[in-house]
Amino acid sequence: MHFDQRQLTARLGVALVDQFVHEHLQWIFREQPVSDVGIDALIEQRVSRRATGRLIGVQIKSGSSWFRERTPDGWVYRGNPEHLDYWLGFELSVLLVLVDVDNKVAYWGHIEAGQVDLTSDGWKIVIPDRQRLDTTARGPLSAICARRRQLARPIVSSLQDQAQATTTSAATPSTSPSLKNPLLPAGQRMALLTLMSIGKRPASNRELRDRFGLTIRPQDRNALVRLGLIDVHRSGPRLVLELTDRGWAWCAQELGATQEPRLSNTNATLSALSIGVDRYLRRNMLTPADLFADDDWRRDEFGPSD
Secondary structure, eight states, rough: OOOOOHHHHHHHHHHHHHHHIIIOOOOOOEEOOOOOOSSEEEEOOOOOTEEEEEEEEEEEEGGGGSSSOSSEEEEEEEEEEHHHHHTTTSSSSSOOOOOOETTEEEEEEEEEEEGGEEEEEEEEEEEEEOOOOSSGHHHHHHEEEEHHHOOOOTTTTHHHHHHHOOOSSSOOOOOOTTTTOOOOOHHHHHHHHHHHOOOOSSSSHHHHHHHHHOOOOHHHHHHHHHHEEEEEETTTTTEEEEOOHHHHHHHHHHTTTTOOSSSSHHHHHHHHHHHHHHHHHHHOOOHHHHHHOOOOOOOGGSSSSS
């Protein structure tokens, strides 16, 4: 029977994490070999020879391929949105552990919304090289165990759920504090908020570029279409974009919403501006559609085709 190097490396990685947890942390390691769908093992905190019942989920990635993209602080791990959804929605805190099987050392990162950065095709996180899975990890991991888990809304599906839970009408703002928009890349957030500012009418790519200096990348535009936030179609020779009802619901929820920690100054600026706009709307009992309606704008001012 064939047992290739990749399988061997994976088993060595699990064995090393098992060893490090028992030897350095002196905690309990339980591998999850049956129906593993994103969590390879559970580790349980142990204090004064007693198991505490406090658990952390662990996903283990082994081998040199996970150490190819270096930063000054560590290594970049890139993943797909489905895995991020699963880990952020997991009942337990989740660690991503990269194992260097050749040098017999492992590094860990805590998967939480404030630590990840969304990209055009997924997401990434830096696993710090200072965070070794050895005795130095006992304190930080104990703090994670003591923390009450705050489940995050899924990155991929929460927009649809949120839109259904708020309204199908563009004129009704979101008022539920328990629903949060997921993290979106800055380019996608700027596209949505710019389309909101234009009002309830389509806008061409050229108008967005000439009037607002906004260029929407095809991958961002396609992502927003897949999420049901914008509609893209041709009006004669022109390609035009406009917010859907879900897009208006997203903008209403975004205005004044408590934001997850952002990694970019652009996102921070957008969040600050949106909070100010939300205060004005609530004070005057207006909706985003009321504020940004532009009924007098002539549809033939889209400009020539792109």
